[in-house]
Amino acid sequence: xxxxxxARLRRLRQMTQEELAERVGVSRxxxxxxxxxxxxxxxxxxxVIAEVFGVSLDDLVNYEPDEAFGLAVPPxxxxxxxxxxxxxxxxxxxPARARKQFxxxxxxxxxxxxxxxxxxxxxxxxxxxxxxxAIRKSIADGERG
Numbered sequence: 001x002x003x004x005x006x007a008r009l010r011r012l013r014q015m016t017q018e019e020l021a022e023r024v025g026v027s028r029x030x031x032x033x034x035x036x037x038x039x040x041x042x043x044x045x046x047x048v049i050a051e052v053f054g055v056s057l058d059d060l061v062n063y064e065p066d067e068a069f070g071l072a073v074p075p076x077x078x079x080x081x082x083x084x085x086x087x088x089x090x091x092x093x094x095p096a097r098a099r100k101q102f103x104x105x106x107x108x109x110x111x112x113x114x115x116x117x118x119x120x121x122x123x124x125x126x127x128x129x130x131x132x133x134a135i136r137k138s139i140a141d142g143e144r145g
Contacts, residue, residue, distance in 0.1 A: 002046075002061050003037035005073050009053045009060075010035070024048050050076075094122075 010020050021031040024045055033039045041049065050057040055073045063073045074080055081098040094104060104110075109125035 001064055002040060003035055005060055005063055006049065007035040009055070009073055013053065020049075020052065023052050 010017070017028045017031045017035070021028045024031070024041075025048070026041070026045065030039070030041075034041055040046075046060065047057055050060045053060070053073070054075050055063075056076045059073045059076075081095040081101075084092045084095065086092055098104070110122045111125050111128040113121045113123065115121075
């Protein structure tokens, strides 16, 4: 997967092999061999490549694009977990990979937020309440000062 992700990210960013090789500190030939899958870079060069593209090292090495979307490695901290279907009563099943990534367990409470222009968001209820309390406190402190 590494060599495919490397080539896909480089093309997506419209970089030449020469440009990327210069940023990583290697020859264009070395980069070409990495993209062809003939060799692989050491961990330090791999880390630099991940930084150049703003992706995690793990995703650079292991990411397998969803066949339905065919998208490149997502930016660091961003995820595409796939498509869910809304049931008759509005219920959805959060994909297992998403539940694992965000440590969502049965019985957890989530807050659903909506923005007509940007869509829906799910937040942990306790995190949302802590944020709301911090905002309330900040406003109260501002009114006193």
